[in-house]
Amino acid sequence: MSLETVVTDIKTEAEARAAEIREDGEDRASEIIQNAEADAEELLEERSAAIERQIEQEREQTLSSAKLEAKQARLEARRNVLEEVREQVETQLADLDEDTREELTRELLDAAAVEFEDAEHVSVYCRESDKALLESILDDYDGFEVAGTRDCLGGVVVESDESRVRVNNTFDSVLEDVWDDNLKQLSDRLFNQ
Structure with missing residues (x-):
């Protein structure tokens, strides 16, 4: 066996090992990328759900606040009408x-x-x-x-x-x-x- 054959065998073996390492690295990188994408997708879904819950909660609070304001406005209007009626009655009594x-x-x-x-x-x-x-x-x-x-x-x-x-x-x-x-x-x- 000549030195050239040994060098060629070592070179071939090194190239095969490098190709194997490269393939393992690419597989590992692909797996890491898939896991990261899956984590990102899950995180995106969680954040979207949290934002939807927050939007719904704020919508409910705004609606509840608007209903309360409307109820208070109706009560104030009724109170004003009743006050006007009472004033009219008092005026009629004073002017009998x-x-x-x-x-x-x-x-x-x-x-x-x-x-x-x-x-x-x-x-x-x-x-x-x-x-x-x-x-x-x-x-x-x-x-x-x-x-x-x-x-x-x-x-x-x-x-x-x-x-x-x-x-x-x-x-x-x-x-x-x-x-x-x-x-x-x-x-x-x-x-x-």
């Missing part, structure tokens, strides 16, 4: 014609007088513009006298030092009671619920 005002004042005074049957001196208060009306009505009541005025829509406040009782039968107090007792029905009727 004389006959109706006298009739209602007598009824409220009669209802209050029951509490003061044994009292010798009873003080009655009314709104400033009803003072003359009340004085004429009190001519029918022994021991009752106009003691002053109150800031109210009408009606009477009756009290006695002897019994330490005060009855507030003003239009305001009656309206407040009626309003509180019937607010839900009024709201239902006004807003067709």
Whole structure:
């Protein structure tokens, strides 16, 4: 065997080994690339799913916030309408014609007088513009006298030092009671619920 043959055999063997190493390296590189691509695809899917969840969550929050704002706006509008209705009622009570005002004042005074049957001196208060009306009505009541005025829509406040009782039968107090007792029905009727 000649030296040339040995060199050729070594060279052939080295080339075969290099080709084998190259092929193994290419296979290994291909495997690494496939794994990296699979990992990247999985990561992309996870991120996409996370972004979709975040978008859906933000959409739900925005929708919920918009619904809450709309509900608050409806409640505010209803509150404003109810306030306007109450103001209209108060205006109508303040502007009652004389006959109706006298009739209602007598009824409220009669209802209050029951509490003061044994009292010798009873003080009655009314709104400033009803003072003359009340004085004429009190001519029918022994021991009752106009003691002053109150800031109210009408009606009477009756009290006695002897019994330490005060009855507030003003239009305001009656309206407040009626309003509180019937607010839900009024709201239902006004807003067709």
